[in-house]
Amino acid sequence: MTTSHTGAAGPAVRAELDRLRESIDNIDAAVVHMLAERFKCTQQVGHLKAAHRLPPADPGREARQIARLRALAEDARLDPAFAEKFLNFIIGEVIRHHERIAEDAEKSTPAAD
Template sequence: MTRNDHTAATGEPPADDDTRRAADLLSGHRQSIDRLDAILVYTLGERFKHTQAVGRLKAEHNLPPSDPAREAQQIERLEDLAKEADLAPEFAKAFLNFIIQEVIRHHRKHQE
């Protein structure tokens, strides 16, 4: 098949070696991203199992749903981990704040 035949048959020009290599690399990166997304989801699921248990325990013992000192320690710890992992600390802090707010919401539901 000539170059023109391929373009006419597929609507796309034939891929050269660089394009094929780039497509292979892209595919590999996307597969890694998909695996990491699954790890994140399952890890968050496991984390929330523990925070749910904490929420039930707090409710049973009439403890407040939030612990600002613990939250501040966790944010500082996560910012340090983010720096080690070459992740923007601001992103890590925003992400943890989002999770903390969700956990507190769950804890409040346990106390109702």
């Protein structure tokens, strides 16, 4: 059965499409909320690192997390390269936040005389 882009699909197809899209929308909402929670935690890590003058990036941990996420992706039948790109994007944002937190902490720390 071929359909045009003008909505010639039957009601059963439209209903199935709507059902699937509703699930996708719910998953997208869950992903956004999970990312928000993740970034709340990484902000706390950034403040802890800044307070103890630790570097914003941790290449060893990042490499371990990438390897871990690639393995999880394979188990979930998700393209590991995609999962790695996604995690690298998140890691980049986290490091940028940690750098900003460290800069703010430096500005608010009185200079030693």
